[in-house]
Amino acid sequence: MIRPLAGAGIAACLAGALVALVMAAADNGTTLTWLRRLLDSWLIAGSLLTSGWVLLLHRADQGADVSTSLLALARVVTGILVLGLLVALRFCMKHTERTANTVAILALILLSAGDILRILLPAPGNWCGIPLAAACSMTGLSLASVAPWLPGGVGGVGFDQRSMPVSGVVAAFVPLVVCALAISAHAVTGGPVDIVMTALAGSVLLALGARQGVTHADHLRIAQEAVAGEAHYRTLVDGTLDVITTISQDGVVLYVSPAVHPVFGYRPEEVVGARLPLFCHPEDVAPLMQAVQRLQQDAASGTCGPGHRVSCRLRSADGRWRHVESTISHHPEGMIFISRDVSDRVAQQAQLEHLAFHDALTGLPNRALFSDRVAHALRKRITGAAPPVVLFVDLDGFKAVNDSAGHATGDALLTHAARRLQASVRAGDTIARLGGDEFAALLEWEMGTSPSSAREVAARILSALTKPYRIGSADTVVSASIGMAVATPQVTPEELLHQADLAMYAAKAAGKGRIHMHHSQPPPVATPASNR
Known part of the structure; x- marks a missing residue:
């Protein structure tokens, strides 16, 4: 009873190992893929059954019993199984995961030990009533069937169904070669070729042909998907403005x-x-x-x-x-x-930045940009050069024109005044509109010039602004009051602009249409009387 049970156990382990082999070597996915797996299973199983039938016929001719023939069959198919398992694990194994590889090595050791025991010892002994060599084979085959599902096996591998290694294609012909060799060896030794052997060998050939057809169909599917993917990619690329x-x-x-x-x-x-x-x-x-x-x-x-x-x-x-x-x-x-x-x-950003620092009506710098220019001029003052000068300009009589002729005429007057201001200063000077009819000018001087030149510029501005303005069909005349402030050490931009503003109001108080220079008041000198 023990020997038939051992043979049945080995056959069950072989079946599990074959299923594991197919699952490990196959890729994921479609119906065609699963059909190829099924055909791969029959290629392996059919070749093993053909070899087993040949072996059984050979044993029967020699008068051997069935259980002995089954044990011999296990030794014959072990080499095929090990080769297929090695190929499958080679496709599956990752460098960082070695568990499946380790179990496969143990399986190979046990299978080899079983073969060595059969060769060296005619009666290698029993383990729990099971022949020791058969126990090694069963354990090795069990480990081989488990290995693909361990870390590093099929459970931890993300297969790409588009990839098919060359060795995987060639491996499909191994069962056919084994089947042909078994039949050839049987025929050479004079054994009869019966209908069972012919049917098994024919089924292996048919499975191989069907597998090649399925593989070709799968390749056509992949090619069609590739063409569709490329067309989709082209549509995306051609349709974008990037x-x-x-x-x-x-x-x-x-x-x-x-x-x-x-x-x-x-x-x-x-x-x-x-x-x-x-x-x-x-x-x-x-x-x-x-x-x-x-x-x-x-x-x-x-x-x-x-x-x-x-x-x-x-x-x-x-x-x-x-x-x-x-x-x-x-x-x-x-x-x-x-x-x-x-x-x-970029153009919109530049326009927004321009609007943030320039007057919308005249296009001149506004108060924020003018203050920044004044601060920059004060920071870069060169020792020995004349200090910067700020002119504060207010149009006299603008409110009357704006109220009598309308805002459109007033805006046109401001635009003309801005152009005259720009024409009256040098290219390196800054003209700004601070708001309403108030303008300002920043005059910077190089070595060898003096602030007295600023009065000449102010006089030129005053002369330009008091000339008649041709707006529509009528001439409009206004004057201007100009305040001047010369930068002193440690003065801030706000203080310098305020000083020019005060000088402008002083010019208005003196009768308008004139230029007034701001003079800093020295601190009062303490006297004995003031101390009392």
Whole structure:
């Protein structure tokens, strides 16, 4: 009873190991994949059954009993199973997970031990009533069937159903070779070829043919999916206004998306083959190449981050400079640029910044920008040079014109006055509108000039502003009161502007249409009487 039970146990372990082998070697997924798994199972099982039948016939011819033949069958198929398991584990195993590999090694040791015991010892003894060699084989086969589900086996592997190693394709022919060798050996030794052997061998051949057909169908499916994926990718790339550019490691353009034509005016074939820096503004070449070098350094060190962002100006086909934001990322062929034209956004930002620091009516700097210019002039004063001078200008009679002729005439008058102010000063001076009909001028002087020149500029401004203004069909005449303040040591921008404002009010109080210089009052000198 023990020997038949041992044979049955070995057969059960063989069945489990075969299922584990197929599960480990196959990839995930579709109906075709599972069909290929089923055919792989029959290829292995059919070849083993053919070999077993040949062995049983050979044993029967020699008068051996069935249990002995089954044990001999286990020794014959062990080599095939071990080879297939090694191939399967090679496909599955990760470098960081060794448990499945360790269990497989133990299985091989036990299987080898069982074969050695059969060869060296005619009667290797029993373990719990089971022949020791058979126990080794059963344990080894059990470990082999468990190994694929351990860490590092099929349970811990994310298979890519699109990949098929060459050795995996070749392994499908191993059962056919084994089956052919078994039948050939049986025929050479004079054994009869009966209908069972023919049916088994034929089923193996049919399974192999069906497997190749399923594999081909699976490859066609993968090819169709690849074509559909590429078409989807092309639709996304061609439909976006972002320009996608693939560049090799040495800076040669390999591919550019069709969006380059509507965005920059170039045809893709005009750009492919060009080198970095591509149409880049000379002032922006250094930041662009630095970002590229950082990406190359990351690739050399094995670091693949989210990429680098860089802004630069590119010359379009019509010769204009376009502001471009690009994200540079790694690519198998080098690097990939995803670029977007942000010229409109940059122009809007510049316009917003201009409106924040300039008067909307006249386009002159406003009070905030003028104060900043005054502060900058005070900080950069050169020893020995004349100090900066601030002129505070107020139009006399503007309110009467604005009330009588209307706000449109008043706005036109302010615009003309702003132009006359700009024409009356040097290019390096600053004219600002502080609000209403109040203007200011910042005069800066170089070495060899004196503040007395500021009075000449103020007189020129006063003369320009008092001339008649032609607005529509009528002439309008206003005058101006100008206050002057010369920067003193330690004065702040607010104090200097306030001093000029006080001088302007002093000019108005003196009769308008004139220039008044602010004089700082020295601190009072203490006297004995004042101390009493």
